[in-house]
Amino acid sequence: MKALLVGEYQQGQLLDSTYELLGFAAGNGIDASLFLIGSETQLPAWSGTLYLADVASCGEYNPDLHKELILAAVVKSQADCVVFLHSSYGWDLAPRVAAALSAGQVSEVVAVVDGGFEVGCCNAKMRRTVQPTTPIIVLTIQAGAFPAVIPEGIPQVEPLAVAANSAQFEFIGYEPAEAKGVDLTRAEVIVSAGRGVGKKDNVPVIAALAKALGGELGASRPVVDAGWVEHSHQVGTTGQSVAPKLYVACGISGAIQHLAGMKKSDFIVAINKDKEAPINEVADVLIVADVMQFVPAFTARLAK
Amino acid sequence: MKILVCIKQVPDLESRFKPNAAGVWFDEADLAWRMNEYDEYAVEEAVRLREQLGDTAELTVLSIGPDRVVEALKKALAMGCDRAVHIQDAAAAQKDPWQIADIIATYAGGKGYEVIFTGMQSQDRGSAQVGVTLAERLSISCVTTLVGFAYSDGVITAKRELEGGIKGVVKLHIPALVTCQLGLNVPRYPTLPNIMKAKKKEIEAIPVASLSSDNPRATTQRFYPPAKKGGGLVLEGDVATLVEQLFTILKDKTAVLR
Numbered sequence: 001m002k003a004l005l006v007g008e009y010q011q012g013q014l015l016d017s018t019y020e021l022l023g024f025a026a027g028n029g030i031d032a033s034l035f036l037i038g039s040e041t042q043l044p045a046w047s048g049t050l051y052l053a054d055v056a057s058c059g060e061y062n063p064d065l066h067k068e069l070i071l072a073a074v075v076k077s078q079a080d081c082v083v084f085l086h087s088s089y090g091w092d093l094a095p096r097v098a099a100a101l102s103a104g105q106v107s108e109v110v111a112v113v114d115g116g117f118e119v120g121c122c123n124a125k126m127r128r129t130v131q132p133t134t135p136i137i138v139l140t141i142q143a144g145a146f147p148a149v150i151p152e153g154i155p156q157v158e159p160l161a162v163a164a165n166s167a168q169f170e171f172i173g174y175e176p177a178e179a180k181g182v183d184l185t186r187a188e189v190i191v192s193a194g195r196g197v198g199k200k201d202n203v204p205v206i207a208a209l210a211k212a213l214g215g216e217l218g219a220s221r222p223v224v225d226a227g228w229v230e231h232s233h234q235v236g237t238t239g240q241s242v243a244p245k246l247y248v249a250c251g252i253s254g255a256i257q258h259l260a261g262m263k264k265s266d267f268i269v270a271i272n273k274d275k276e277a278p279i280n281e282v283a284d285v286l287i288v289a290d291v292m293q294f295v296p297a298f299t300a301r302l303a304k
Numbered sequence: 305m306k307i308l309v310c311i312k313q314v315p316d317l318e319s320r321f322k323p324n325a326a327g328v329w330f331d332e333a334d335l336a337w338r339m340n341e342y343d344e345y346a347v348e349e350a351v352r353l354r355e356q357l358g359d360t361a362e363l364t365v366l367s368i369g370p371d372r373v374v375e376a377l378k379k380a381l382a383m384g385c386d387r388a389v390h391i392q393d394a395a396a397a398q399k400d401p402w403q404i405a406d407i408i409a410t411y412a413g414g415k416g417y418e419v420i421f422t423g424m425q426s427q428d429r430g431s432a433q434v435g436v437t438l439a440e441r442l443s444i445s446c447v448t449t450l451v452g453f454a455y456s457d458g459v460i461t462a463k464r465e466l467e468g469g470i471k472g473v474v475k476l477h478i479p480a481l482v483t484c485q486l487g488l489n490v491p492r493y494p495t496l497p498n499i500m501k502a503k504k505k506e507i508e509a510i511p512v513a514s515l516s517s518d519n520p521r522a523t524t525q526r527f528y529p530p531a532k533k534g535g536g537l538v539l540e541g542d543v544a545t546l547v548e549q550l551f552t553i554l555k556d557k558t559a560v561l562r
């Protein structure tokens with residue numbers, strides 16, 4: 001297998017996730033070259049071939065044009081595998097490149113296994129091994145699934161010529177994330193409410209446990225989307241990343257985007273009625289119970 | 305304007321999943337089914353656009369699958385879609401995202417849909433491919449992961465959600481396809497009068513065989529539970545005992561109970 005890895009650049013910065021792509025190739029013994037729409041002044045620290053197009057003329061988000069440049073790099077590098085990160089950039093671009101190459105795509109790969117690529121399914125409760133059947137394949141890899149390489153070396157740059165931009169698109173710009181009302185990153189204890197708490201009226205019961213433990217209230221995304229808890233309390237890839245001494249997940253299934261924001265916590269307790277919820281994979285203790293029965297009883301015990 | 309929204313019916317994700325006889329997907333026995341969560345946002349946004357445009361617009365909801373998917377189509381009709389298309393395919397679960405996109409493209413091609421909505425991903429398969437692939441097959445522009453949508457005079461202004469909650473703002477001309485992210489809007493609950501009205505709406509059934517389908521480009525070899533990481537303690541029993549057990553554990557293992 002010969003891979004072309006598609007690096008990422010956003011808001012004027014080379015993204016560190018690029019080193020995870022290099023880690024995926026190195027860890028699996030795959031011969032790889034790198035593709036990047038970025039800048040000469042910020043080259044990735046890696047010694048290999050880098051197909052580089054200039055972000056000043058290509059824009060940071062312009063999938064139609066970026067697709068064409070990737071296809072040009074595929075020809076030059078003779079890659080039979082194009083690898084993206086499963087990120088807002090990668091999941092947007094990968095199917096376009098796959099369609100153009102008539103390639104089979106496997107999304108959000110967590111491991112290379114016998115018979116193909118392992119991916120999660122059914123909200124991370126189950127796994128599948130998927131095997132593309134086409135001569136060229138496209139992969140997106142799960143963020144955090146493959147350890148990054150240590151940045152080191154200087155790439156051999158192959159500049160890519162940029163054709164006229166025929167895009168149907170206009171990228172207007174970025175909007176910052178909503179301001180943080182609470183800084184969860186400083187809390188020693190976080191007790192988070194998930195959809196399993198059932199309704200907005202039940203949230204104060206979770207908040208009371210947070211208070212009794214001297215911590216802050218956190219939340220999973222659906223609880224925030226439904227307006228039960230303010231956005232600044234959201235934990236996960238599109239919320240805050242936290243690592244408290246104690247994290248208590250109440251009625252949270254443990255989707256990868258939630259785990260990404262809390263799995264570095266020192267001690268994790270989950271309360272869930274489903275013994276097979278994927279939160280079990282990171283929990284030190286899983287209490288199999290109804291959250292609205294267990295939490296008030298536990299808060300009362302703390303007050304004793 | 306003709307608008308299309310594509311929906312998938314998925315099992316309740318709190319179910320227990322067992323491999324089917326072939327060992328490549330889950331056994332469907334005893335599962336409860338619902339509309340893919342991401343697609344509820346897609347339907348809501350499509351209905352809002354339909355309402356904004358008034359009677360000059362027509363909104364079609366489409367789903368590929370066995371007979372059970374009619375329930376999801378009925379919900380979408382009750383939310384405000386004008387008509388439904390059920391592409392009957394008892395083997396839809398065995399098809400890869402390329403084949404699903406190809407079938408929808410064969411149906412939709414040449415019908416003049418100017419805005420197409422899909423979910424950003426299905427909760428069971430989770431490939432995040434069908435929407436973008438469909439756009440490529442139809443050669444129309446596309447943006448993914450929408451948390452904001454506005455339409456005026458042939459131009460869509462879309463807000464894409466990026467990592468860390470940052471947003472990217474994009475303008476694109478119709479015809480276009482957008483894939484919808486959680487939190488894009490607040491999907492409405494169908495009201496009883498609207499459920500009654502929906503009963504009169506058309507559900508066109510089309511056998512999948514009449515829409516030629518290409519070969520798969522990726523196949524599932526195996527479906528299985530994740531390897532147990534171990535280490536974690538699983539406690540079950542009556543609440544009072546569980547409370548005492550957790551209290552003792554937190555005292556022993558953490559410094560938070562003083």
Ligand SMILES: Cc1cc2nc3c(=O)[nH]c(=O)nc-3n(C[C@H](O)[C@H](O)[C@H](O)COP(=O)(O)OP(=O)(O)OC[C@H]3O[C@@H](n4cnc5c(N)ncnc54)[C@H](O)[C@@H]3O)c2cc1C
Pocket residue numbers: 193194195196197219220221222223234235236237238239240250251252253254255256257258261271272273274277289290291292318486
């Ligand atoms: C690009 C992207 C970014 C995302 N970013 C984030 C993010 O930053 N943060 C985030 O949290 N999610 C994020 N998500 C959403 C994520 O994929 C999940 O949908 C979400 O985390 C699920 O939240 P939940 O666990 O509260 O709900 P569910 O998945 O619905 O889980 C509810 C859980 O509660 C349990 N339960 C139900 N009733 C009870 C009861 N009475 N007692 C005990 N347990 C009960 C159930 O067994 C289940 O495990 C993102 C998704 C995408 C695609």
Ligand SMILES: Nc1ncnc2c1ncn2[C@@H]1O[C@H](COP(=O)(O)O)[C@@H](O)[C@H]1O
Pocket residue numbers: 310311312313340342343346366367368369396401404421422423424425426427429430431432433434435
């Ligand atoms: N069987 C189907 N019928 C109709 N639409 C579908 C089907 N499968 C997937 N989709 C659409 O494609 C989106 C992405 O699905 P996926 O690529 O499976 O993650 C979903 O949110 C739906 O909008």
